[in-house]
Amino acid sequence: MTQVGEGHETAADEAGPVLTFGAPTVGEILAERYQLEQHVNNDSAGRQVWRGIDVVLRRPVAVVLRHPGGDSAAEMLQAAVAASRVLHPNLVGVYDAIDEEQRAYVVREWVEGESLRDLIAAEGPLDPARAIAIAHSVADALTAVHATGMVHGNVHPGTTLIGDDGRVVLADARADEADSVEADVRAVGGVLYFALTGHWPHTEVGRSALPDATRDSAGNPAAPRQIRAGVPAYLDDLTMDLLDRRVAAPAAEALTAELGRLDAAAEDEEFEDVGPLRFVQSGGTATEPARSAPKILLGVGALVIIAIVGLVFGIQAINRSGKPDASSTSTVGANAGAQPGADDPSDAPQGNPVKIPLTADMVRIVDAPGGQRKDTGEAKYTVDGDPDTAWEMSWYGSANFGGLKDGMGVLIKLPEARALSDVRVVTSAPGAAIDIRTGKSDPGDSTQGDKKILKEYTKLSDSDSDANTGDHQTLTGFDPNQKYQYVLVFVTKLPKNDDTPGYQVDVNEIELYGY
Structure with a gap:
């Protein structure tokens, strides 16, 4: 507790x-x-x-x-x-x-129970129905607070408590002049995002005890559906609208009404029938979030284009009827060019990703050409479950490994191919640029083998060290319709280390999540 x-x-x-x-x-x-x-x-x-x-x-x-x-x-x-x-x-x-x-x-x-922060740390991201129920309770609490003219000012996973009896309560109001009703409402989006992904999307928290969201080069968090499979589209849209300051935030009571509607749909397992998002404002009229109108127009435009294209192809098909078509047996699927082991989209994984156990015999160090391969054998410290042990890299004169090589990494070799969700990396300091790459085989633990890996593996994610303000990174980019067996976690840029003469970082833990 x-x-x-x-x-x-x-x-x-x-x-x-x-x-x-x-x-x-x-x-x-x-x-x-x-x-x-x-x-x-x-x-x-x-x-x-x-x-x-x-x-x-x-x-x-x-x-x-x-x-x-x-x-x-x-x-x-x-x-x-x-x-x-x-x-x-x-x-x-x-x-x-x-x-x-x-x-x-x-x-x-x-409150006899635990915080949402601790619940996620112990069990991982929640299923959509439970995430909705928790966010609904928090929004309902804020509706009561705002009705008195107050602001809570301290809504986050640590102050969202889950009682052993299932009750969800919001604790420890801490409003000051800098807080606002809008910030409270957007914080509900943060709680919903955290419940769905296990990551905190709000940058204003600073150096947080919570894992930071995966972000693009502009600092925007990745949508929940990009991080894990099984998040309904309407829930993904609602979460990202609440986080997007370009979209007008609803009143707490309107958000409570919408989450209540979704909560009821989740109880009846009618996710597909909930319809468009609709915030019911205090005036009693139903309105869409500010971004919905362009979405509707875009959808209508797309339908018109599809109709026109269908008409053209229909006329062409009539004109070609009775004529043999040499290409009629050719098939171009959505997985054309995909890595071997890819499944049909209908087999896409469902449910929450789980941590895949990794052992020392499943990992090894990969050193880019120009390296001396002095760190062979240290990969085991990244998967031993002990944050106090680490793969301790050598220090270099500049962030790009002194210009000697492109980087270094840890190759993960799974016993068999499986669908993957993300890779989570803990380093000794913030600022390291890390990406993930995948391939078809391990050509061997040697200089030539490492050279072949870096030449043939496909990069799935990019990381800008200037954007990595934390020492916990979550790397995504896996196709949910594919299976992977060989994954390379590759460090391309080092942070400045004040304890050494130059640039250096330790890799403490690597965790792989999949289905």
Whole structure:
């Protein structure tokens, strides 16, 4: 069970001061009422989160403490007082807010369960129906908050709690002048995106404890359907519309209505019959997101073009009737030129991708021509499940391996071809450019074999080191209708390493996901 306090999803060890003077202890009773039972964790601002007992009402509570109190705790206490006035089944109840000058604390409802962040870390991305249900609950909670004129300001997977009884609650409002109703609504899109993909799409969180979304050269996150199979198109559109600031954000109540409609459709397993997105605004009229009108026009235009082309080909077919056609037995499929092992599109994988177990005998180092192959044998450290071990590269005088070679990588050789989803790479520092490449065979663990791999393998993804601000990267590009057996994770650019004379990075973990 993990409870979180106020604050965004930044890593706790990079946060502000941790409570030291006047630090609480197990068994201590605060305000002659709240007995501290267990220190759960520290949130991103250095506040301590405790599980406690209200000795008067004999109920479990969560206690969030910060040091010092006084003026520095005013924002936290004001947000707690405001939140206490909103009663809703999808909002964590706030019971008390106390300032002792040396320290201040907020007492709130204890939710027996786990955060969405921890749920995804343990189980991976959720199925669309469950993701919709969670986002629906969060939007419903925000509708209640916004109806009072308040802003929550702290909606993310760490403050979205999933109770053991299935209840979804939003915790720890933290609004300040920079927060807005629109930001709350777009954060629901972030929660939905995270539930579907396991990645956080909002860049304003900064160096986040959550895995960053896969992004294009402009910094835009890849759509959920590009990351995993089985995400319905209407849900993909809704998620990306909420994240796209060019598309007007709906009111929380309109988003709740739409998610409620989708939630009901998911319960009845009628995904294909939900129809177009429709945000019902407070005026009672149905409207489409700002981007829907161009989509409809584009669709109508496409139908007109198809009709014209069909008419032309129909006339030609009539004119050719009775004449032998030498090419009538030729077939050009969607998989023309595909890698051997590709399946028919009807066999595309369904469901959530799973982590594929990798062992030391399934990986090896590939060194581009010009390399000395000194790292042979270190690939095993990237798949041993231990983040403290790593393939430690040598350092170079420039980011492009000192101009000596194109790069280095780890070749994964699966026992048999299978459908793949993505590759997840953990490095010792941000800024490394990494791509994935696939081929038909391993020509051998030798200089000539490596040279042949780099010549013949097909690159599926590109990575710009300037855009890689995190040390966790997710690489996509696999065709869901194909199966792959040989995958090369290839580093093409190194980050500056302040601990060495030049450019260097360690590859700590490589994980492969598929179906």
